[in-house]
Amino acid sequence: MPEWLNQRWVIVPLAMLTAVLAWNGYVAVNSGGKVEGQVVDAGGRPVADATVILLDRHFVMHNERQRTQTDSSGHFQFTGNDNHSLQLEAEAAGLGRSERRLVRLWFRAQNVRLAEPLQFAGRLP
Amino acid sequence: MLLPFYWVFKTAVSNENIYAYPPRLLPESPHLFNFVDVWYFIPFPRYLLNSLIVSALVVVCNLAFNAMAAYALSKSFPGRRAVLLLFLSCMLIPFQATIIPAYLITSKLGLLNSYLGLALPLLSTIVCIFVFKAAFEAVPQSLIDAARIDGLANRHIILRVLMPLSKAAIATNIVLAFIWSWNAFLWPLIITRDPNMQTLPLGLARFLSYLEDTTGALYAFAAMVLAPSIFVFLMAQKEFIRGLTSGATKG
Numbered sequence: 126m127p128e129w130l131n132q133r134w135v136i137v138p139l140a141m142l143t144a145v146l147a148w149n150g151y152v153a154v155n156s157g158g159k160v161e162g163q164v165v166d167a168g169g170r171p172v173a174d175a176t177v178i179l180l181d182r183h184f185v186m187h188n189e190r191q192r193t194q195t196d197s198s199g200h201f202q203f204t205g206n207d208n209h210s211l212q213l214e215a216e217a218a219g220l221g222r223s224e225r226r227l228v229r230l231w232f233r234a235q236n237v238r239l240a241e242p243l244q245f246a247g248r249l250p
Numbered sequence: 251m252l253l254p255f256y257w258v259f260k261t262a263v264s265n266e267n268i269y270a271y272p273p274r275l276l277p278e279s280p281h282l283f284n285f286v287d288v289w290y291f292i293p294f295p296r297y298l299l300n301s302l303i304v305s306a307l308v309v310v311c312n313l314a315f316n317a318m319a320a321y322a323l324s325k326s327f328p329g330r331r332a333v334l335l336l337f338l339s340c341m342l343i344p345f346q347a348t349i350i351p352a353y354l355i356t357s358k359l360g361l362l363n364s365y366l367g368l369a370l371p372l373l374s375t376i377v378c379i380f381v382f383k384a385a386f387e388a389v390p391q392s393l394i395d396a397a398r399i400d401g402l403a404n405r406h407i408i409l410r411v412l413m414p415l416s417k418a419a420i421a422t423n424i425v426l427a428f429i430w431s432w433n434a435f436l437w438p439l440i441i442t443r444d445p446n447m448q449t450l451p452l453g454l455a456r457f458l459s460y461l462e463d464t465t466g467a468l469y470a471f472a473a474m475v476l477a478p479s480i481f482v483f484l485m486a487q488k489e490f491i492r493g494l495t496s497g498a499t500k501g
């Protein structure tokens with residue numbers, strides 16, 4: 126290795142540059158703005174045709190941005206999210222509203238799948 | 251000594267109120283999302299870029315101008331003592347006292363709201379001139395005489411003989427100039443009109459006005475502003491200490 130390369134003033138900035146490039150590559154690949162998840166009742170059964178509301182954060186407020194319906198297996202998907210701090214909430218006839226879930230992302234428009242489903246307090250008949 | 255830094259970082263990775271009693275030593279459920287909030291809530295990358303450009307300009311000009319001034323002051327010439335006394339007495343005047351004339355001069359030069367205008371008052375600093383002067387005076391005169399006999403001009407003597415032998419002084423100049431320009435608040439506040447020309451300390455004030463109760467995000471911002479200057483200091487620590495203490499034991 127050349128001597129000029131083996132100096133902390135070269136090695137550390139190069140390592141930082143590599144980390145920044147790697148991070149930006151990761152962001153470019155994973156920033157589709159897709160938010161996915163599932164809605165279940167208190168017993169863990171999927172809730173079809175529930176309305177899921179996506180709210181995104183603007184400084185101190187969360188404002189409603191999109192709505193979608195769950196499919197027969199209780200899954201939902203939003204596209205085109207461009208925020209980094211979201212809240213998700215579901216509502217369905219007879220079940221009321223689910224808890225409002227805060228979803229924080231590492232970067233804007235990060236593709237995310239909820240690890241835990243949105244859950245209603247009530248049970249499906 | 252590291253406790254304040256730890257406290258800033260601890261608060262940045264948690265959302266604890268700093269006035270909570272009893273204070274916790276370890277953060278409760280730490281996370282890094284406050285840093286993400288800071289990055290996106292205000293144009294942080296833009297402020298970072300502005301601060302980096304201004305600091306780079308200040309560091310480069312300090313190295314060039316201070317080295318030239320120090321080389322001149324390390325030689326004998328009529329009035330040298332008076333110039334040294336003038337420089338020392340100028341150090342007694344606080345920047346706040348000269349800010350109006352500095353603003354008027356910058357305005358006349360048409361440099362308001364520009365990177366050069368932001369960097370202007372720090373392009374050369376007297377303390378750093380004296381750091382270079384002490385380093386240059388430590389170089390044997392015979393070496394400079396030999397370089398002159400070999401036909402080197404003054405600028406080449408500075409560049410090729412004195413600077414390579416004054417690495418500690420260079421590091422001290424880099425660290426001090428960087429930290430002073432990085433932390434500058436009053437001057438950028440006065441001469442910038444365009445929000446896109448603001449630097450990080452101004453961004454911190456703006457952020458505070460937006461999110462005054464968000465302690466975690468505020469401390470995350472403070473940590474992100476501090477990080478580059480701490481990084482530069484740690485990188486140049488050895489040379490910095492050597493540069494400040496060189497010549498200190500002279501009789």
